[in-house]
Amino acid sequence: MAYYKAVDLKRKQFWRYVENSGVLDMLMKVLVALYEEPEKPTSTLDFLKHHLVAATPENPEIELLRLELTEMKEKYETNVEENKKLKAKLAQYEPPQEEKHAE
Template sequence: MATYRASDSKREQFRRYLEKSGVIDTLTSVLVALYEEPDKPNNALDFIKLHLGAAGLDPAGTEGLRLELADLQQKCSLLTEENKELWKRLMQYEALPDEKADL
């Protein structure tokens, strides 16, 4: 019986935590919006994510960001290669004064 009360106590603490942080109110408002939606969405989970702000950008915006990411990754690779090439050339020129000093 003692473990049952401990479990209820933890459950009650968790409920108060959710209530205090606004989670219960937010979830309630999203579920009410889903309930009041005249044309129920095919995917209720996507509806909830969208209304909680977890869905992020719309697919068109996401695709634009993916294209931008791919472009920036390609530019980064090109600049990395250019940097390596410039370091090689720099090392060649810095090695020359040492060789001249030996002569």
């Protein structure tokens, strides 16, 4: 009997957590949107994923990280180009591989 009370208590705590964190409201909104959809989507799971992602507020840190990623990609491309140019320049001054082995 004590086992059932412990399970019931855990279940109630979980539902309180889900309600207080806003997950339940978010799920209900998405399910209502699905219900009100005039033409039901072929993939319900994709519909839910799309609407849940669209409903989450954008974190300012995420936007900063996206900008930083874009800058790093640009720097990377610049460095790759510079590396190619420097290798070509270096190749002009180095003797060919066959001459190195002959020495």
